[in-house]
Amino acid sequence: MVASKILAEAFFREGRYVQSFPAFGAERRGAPVAAFTRVDGVPIRLRTYIYAPDHVVVLDPSLLDTTDITAGLKPGGWVVINTECKPEEVAGVKNFRVATVDAGRVAVKHGLGTATAPIVNTAIIGAFARATGEVSIESVCEAIMEALPRGGKENAAACKEAYETTLVGGAEADRDERGEQTCR
Numbered sequence: 001m002v003a004s005k006i007l008a009e010a011f012f013r014e015g016r017y018v019q020s021f022p023a024f025g026a027e028r029r030g031a032p033v034a035a036f037t038r039v040d041g042v043p044i045r046l047r048t049y050i051y052a053p054d055h056v057v058v059l060d061p062s063l064l065d066t067t068d069i070t071a072g073l074k075p076g077g078w079v080v081i082n083t084e085c086k087p088e089e090v091a092g093v094k095n096f097r098v099a100t101v102d103a104g105r106v107a108v109k110h111g112l113g114t115a116t117a118p119i120v121n122t123a124i125i126g127a128f129a130r131a132t133g134e135v136s137i138e139s140v141c142e143a144i145m146e147a148l149p150r151g152g153k154e155n156a157a158a159c160k161e162a163y164e165t166t167l168v169g170g171a172e173a174d175r176d177e178r179g180e181q182t183c184r
Contacts, residue, residue, distance in 0.1 A: 002147070003057070003121040004035035007128065009143035010135050011039045019044045039134075057128055058082060059103070059120050064092055080128045080166075082120050087169030099131030101166040103158075110158040112151075122148075126159035130166040137163050 001022045008020035019038040036050045055078040056069050063069060069079065070093055080099045081090060087098035103123035113119035122144050129137050141159055145152040 001033060001035045003059070003125050004037045006122065006140070006143045006147050007125050007135070008037045008039070009147060010125075010129075010139040011037070013139045013142060014135060016040065017042060017044050019047070023049060053077065055080065055128070055132060057124055059124055061085075064090065068092070070096055078128075078131050080124065080131050082124055082127075087167055097131070097168070099127055099166050099168045101127035101162045103127065103162055106158050106162045106165065110154045110161070112154060112158055122155040123158045123162035126162035127166040129159075130163045131168055 004020045004022070008018040012018050017040050019036075021036055023034040023036065036053075038044055038046070038050060052072045052074055054074050056073055058064065058069055058079065058081045061081060061083040064081070064083075070077075073079070073096060075095070076097065078097045078099060079090075079093045080101075082103040083090065083100050084102045084105075085100055087100050090098055090100065101123065103120035104118040106123040107113055107118035107120050108115050112122070125140055126137065129135050129140050137160060141156040144156045144159055148155050
């Protein structure tokens with residue numbers, strides 16, 4: 001939710017119209033949360049979930065094993081994933097553009113969370129900016145500084161490092177001789 005809000009603010013700084021909102025599961029606490037950011041060049045009048053996203057950002061790579069993250073994703077869309085894997089090693093994203101970044105490592109390096117619970121929000125939106133080119137890293141960092149006055153410097157540094165270390169590549173998963181994915 002924080003990443004979605006910051007991303008919306010970054011687009012707004014660049015003169016775009018935005019809408020940002022979360023979607024909670026039935027459990028609300030402890031369940032996976034989806035957050036949406038709608039961006040357009042004209043005022044947004046539609047107030048519904050996004051069923052056919054242009055891009056998908058995955059903060060928790062374990063979702064790759066349990067969820068069809070590309071359901072409804074438009075052809076040519078980006079899948080930006082927090083993972084140690086290279087883009088071509090990620091399974092389940094065939095026919096989409098893939099960007100990966102080890103946002104957990106970046107977050108911990110900058111003091112954002114712990115090794116077992118890194119806070120990857122700002123790092124992953126740096127990766128999104130790098131992969132898609134739809135919003136500038138400068139606008140993202142400005143939005144971070146405004147949204148997070150106590151920790152903005154660390155979060156902006158993590159965002160910039162993720163931007164610089166994001167890997168962009170193919171979507172076909174590498175498989176071993178048994179047909180198993182080599183990276184998750």
